[in-house]
Amino acid sequence: MSEEKIIIFDTTLRDGEQAPGASLSITEKLEIAQQLAKLGVDVIEAGFPVSSPAQFEATRLVAEQVTGPVITGLARTNQEDIEAAGKAVAPAKRKRIHTFIATSPIHMKHKLKKTRTEVLKMAVEAVKYAKTFTDDVEFSPEDACRSELPFLIEVLTACIEAGATTLNIPDTVGYILPYEYGKLIENLKSNVPGIDKCIISTHCHNDLGMAVANSLAGVRNGARQVECAVNGMGERAGNAALEEIVMAIHTRPNFLILDDYTIRLTTNINTKEIHRTSQLVSQLTGFVIQPNKAVVGANAFAHEAGVHVDGVLKARATYEIMTPETIGLSGSTFVLGRHSGRHGFTDRCKQLGFKLTDTELEQAYQRFLEIADKKKEVFDEDLAAIINDEIHVVAEITYQLEHLRVVIDTDNTPTASVKIKTKDETTQAAACGDGPVDAAYEAIKDATGRSPKLEDYSIRAITSGKEALGEATVKISEKGRTYIGRGISTDIIEASARAYIDAINRMVSTQTKGEQPELKAEL
Ligand SMILES: [Zn+2]
Numbered sequence: 001m002s003e004e005k006i007i008i009f010d011t012t013l014r015d016g017e018q019a020p021g022a023s024l025s026i027t028e029k030l031e032i033a034q035q036l037a038k039l040g041v042d043v044i045e046a047g048f049p050v051s052s053p054a055q056f057e058a059t060r061l062v063a064e065q066v067t068g069p070v071i072t073g074l075a076r077t078n079q080e081d082i083e084a085a086g087k088a089v090a091p092a093k094r095k096r097i098h099t100f101i102a103t104s105p106i107h108m109k110h111k112l113k114k115t116r117t118e119v120l121k122m123a124v125e126a127v128k129y130a131k132t133f134t135d136d137v138e139f140s141p142e143d144a145c146r147s148e149l150p151f152l153i154e155v156l157t158a159c160i161e162a163g164a165t166t167l168n169i170p171d172t173v174g175y176i177l178p179y180e181y182g183k184l185i186e187n188l189k190s191n192v193p194g195i196d197k198c199i200i201s202t203h204c205h206n207d208l209g210m211a212v213a214n215s216l217a218g219v220r221n222g223a224r225q226v227e228c229a230v231n232g233m234g235e236r237a238g239n240a241a242l243e244e245i246v247m248a249i250h251t252r253p254n255f256l257i258l259d260d261y262t263i264r265l266t267t268n269i270n271t272k273e274i275h276r277t278s279q280l281v282s283q284l285t286g287f288v289i290q291p292n293k294a295v296v297g298a299n300a301f302a303h304e305a306g307v308h309v310d311g312v313l314k315a316r317a318t319y320e321i322m323t324p325e326t327i328g329l330s331g332s333t334f335v336l337g338r339h340s341g342r343h344g345f346t347d348r349c350k351q352l353g354f355k356l357t358d359t360e361l362e363q364a365y366q367r368f369l370e371i372a373d374k375k376k377e378v379f380d381e382d383l384a385a386i387i388n389d390e391i392h393v394v395a396e397i398t399y400q401l402e403h404l405r406v407v408i409d410t411d412n413t414p415t416a417s418v419k420i421k422t423k424d425e426t427t428q429a430a431a432c433g434d435g436p437v438d439a440a441y442e443a444i445k446d447a448t449g450r451s452p453k454l455e456d457y458s459i460r461a462i463t464s465g466k467e468a469l470g471e472a473t474v475k476i477s478e479k480g481r482t483y484i485g486r487g488i489s490t491d492i493i494e495a496s497a498r499a500y501i502d503a504i505n506r507m508v509s510t511q512t513k514g515e516q517p518e519l520k521a522e523l
Contacts, residue, residue, distance in 0.1 A: 003264050004257075006249060007199060007225035009043040010036050010242060012281060013058070014074055016233030017047075018520050021455070021475055021482040022285040025506070026058045033062040035280050036230075038353065039273040041069050041242075043225075045098065048074040049088035050081040051519040056088050063092035070136065072096035074521050077126035086133030097130040098168070099123075100140035100523050103147040103155055116151055123155055127162035138166035140203065142523055145169070145176040145184065153192050160194040166225060167198050170523055171214060174207025174237060182217035189222040201225035203523065204240050206232060211240035216248055219265070220258050230281040231289055231296065235522065243274050243295040243327070251321055272328040276353075276384065283388050286473045286484035288458050295327060335380055338372040352380060354387055364390045374490040375467040382469045385462050389488045389498075398422060398508045399448050399501050406436045406493050416440040418497070420447040437496045444497060450504050452476035452483070459492055472499035476507065483507040 013029050016022065024032070029046070036044050046062040047055040063071040071092035073085035077099055089095035101112070101123050108114055114122070123139065130137045139159040141152055156167055169185065176184070181204070189195060202218035202225070204211040215226045232241030246269045249256065257263045278296040282289050291298045301324040335348055345365050349356060356364065367390050372378050378386075403419035416439035417430040429446035433439030437457070445451045456475035461468040471488045472495040483506045487498025 001262055001264050003266050004224070006219060006265055006267050007042045007201075008040075008242065008246065008267050008269055009045065009072075009201065009225050009227040010041040010069075010229065011045040011203075011227050011239060012036070012229040012233055012242070013062070014045040014047055014521070015227075015235060015239050015523065016229035016231075016281070016285075018235050019233050019238065019285070019287065021484065022233065022287060023482070023484075023518075024284055026054060026061060028284045029058045030061055030065060032230075032281060032284060033066045035273070035277050037066050037068040038270070039277045040268045040270045042268055043070045043072055043096065045072050045074060045227075047088070048519070048521045050075065050084035051521070052515070054515060055518060056084060059085075059088035060091060063089045063095065067093065070094040070096050072098045072136075072138065074523070075099045075126070075130070076521070077101045077122040079129060082126060082129050082133070086130070089134070094136070095134045096136040096138055096166075097134055098138040098140065099126040099130055100142050100168075100170075100521070101126070102143050102172075103141035103152055104143035104145075105148065106146065107143045120155055120158060124158050124162045127159050127164045131163045135163075135165070137164050138168055138201070139164040140168040140170050140523060142170055143172040145171040145181065146173070149184075149187065153188065156188065156192045156195065160192070160198055165198055166201050167192075167195065168201035168203050168225070168227065169218070169223075170203035170227075171205055171211075172203075172523060174205030174211065176204075176210070176214055177208075178210060178213045178217035181214040182221040185218045185221040185223050199225050201227060202240070203227040205234065206237040206239065209237070211238065212244045212248065215240040215245055216256060219249075220256050231278055231287060231293070233281065233285065233287060235520075241294070243278060246271065246274065247295050247322060247327070250326070271326050274327040275329050279381075279384065280388070283385070283471070283473075283486060286456075286475060286486065288460065288473065295322075301329060336368075336372070336378040336383065337376055338369065340372075348380075348383060349387065352383065354384075356387070356391065360391050371469065371490060375469060377465075377467075379463045381462050385469055385471055385488050389486065396505070396509050396512075398505050401497055401501050402426060404440060404494055404497050406440055408436050414439045416443045418443040418447050420444065420501070436493050440493060440497045441500055444500055444504070448501075448504060450507070452478040452504065452507060455482060457496070459496065462488070470495045472496040474499045474503050476500070476503045478507060478511075481507075481510070483510065 047059040049056040049059045059073045073088045075081035075085040085097045200223045202215040202223045204214040228240040228242040232238040253264045400421040402421045406416045408414045413432045414436045415432045427447040429443045431442035459472045470492040485499045485503025487495045489495040
């Protein structure tokens, strides 16, 4: 039995972040990148550096601070893009430039307004120029799946001669079916001269729900790199879900290679980090995971807690093809309470892998005490939420919730009063609303003098039980831009108010910096 490794190329920070409303701050991107390194991904696509100063800086910081994975930046085929990507990834120990240009007739004609000869020349020059920054160059013919095969072969051949080391075959519009995609990869593998010295990569979109199936069809036919994103994030219906790709390979390692059951596929992923990574990405992007989502959805493992009877434990194997432990779900084991003290709290944070400075630790500990007062048992999931809530905040906090009072009366409209602290003063306001959350939001609007549009609101329980910690996520918008805020509390109204203020703080911070909307790369 021989083993073959599948390279996991994560594009959560680039393609994933392009999902509408998912914009992440630089600190949040860094946080996700550190977790991706812990998860064991081989390549991190950290951004599209030319698109904005923030994208450039995020990519550069990931390259500088995240060790382990290859760090790559995306670039169109022009010099300016490649130079920006080259400079942004320069600090990384292992760096890659990923350059792309569309090769399908529809994209060349309507978007690029270029002939085949021009596109071919641009692709080759881009690869050559990228080679002056790093040896590791990836080329993508955008919309490959709707390109004409002879031209695709011609472009790929020329890019290999120019020095490309990875050839990515994107299904940019999520159009292809697994059988066709497998056939395409097989065709390229047998007909592109020199391709045996390169890595063939997949990049599939989920418009028809085929992203994972298509990627695996690619693997079955010779692709050895899969581009994917945590929780399947990405443009429109999203990208191939990293956790599904990894667990499919993990669960069926021998059955993914065509006509050869002696080859076992592996990845470098530490599957035990899947759950935490998925939660972190969901919390920071504000993209709630549907309960029936494969692998990471709340219902994915039906028997996760409270199963102690021997017979039931035996029965688990009859219904479960993977165990919750494999993806790092420990079940809801009680870990901490107020009595655990500072020592117990610090120890558990370390065991869970959180690297906090002394100040951050103290800040998180104070919040933990507040929550432990109301909620007797604090679970690992709660702890992660507390840390995320306390530490992953906007660098500049303009408004702080000092006091909240909400009165609900079945015969009258709910009323709320708030005290909001800023650097210089404390403002009070009171309002009524359709419901308690609405009343609280009206009072916050009044106290801050800001009135963004509320686009989306959701609440979830982090753990089970009546004292569960609730996490609220809100999306607000102003002047065409969306901002996400989160808040946690044992009280859902308070969590909702905290989330709303968090979103307003993010909005104010962006507006003060005068950040422009970013250019998107549709790959
Ligand atoms: Zn894409």
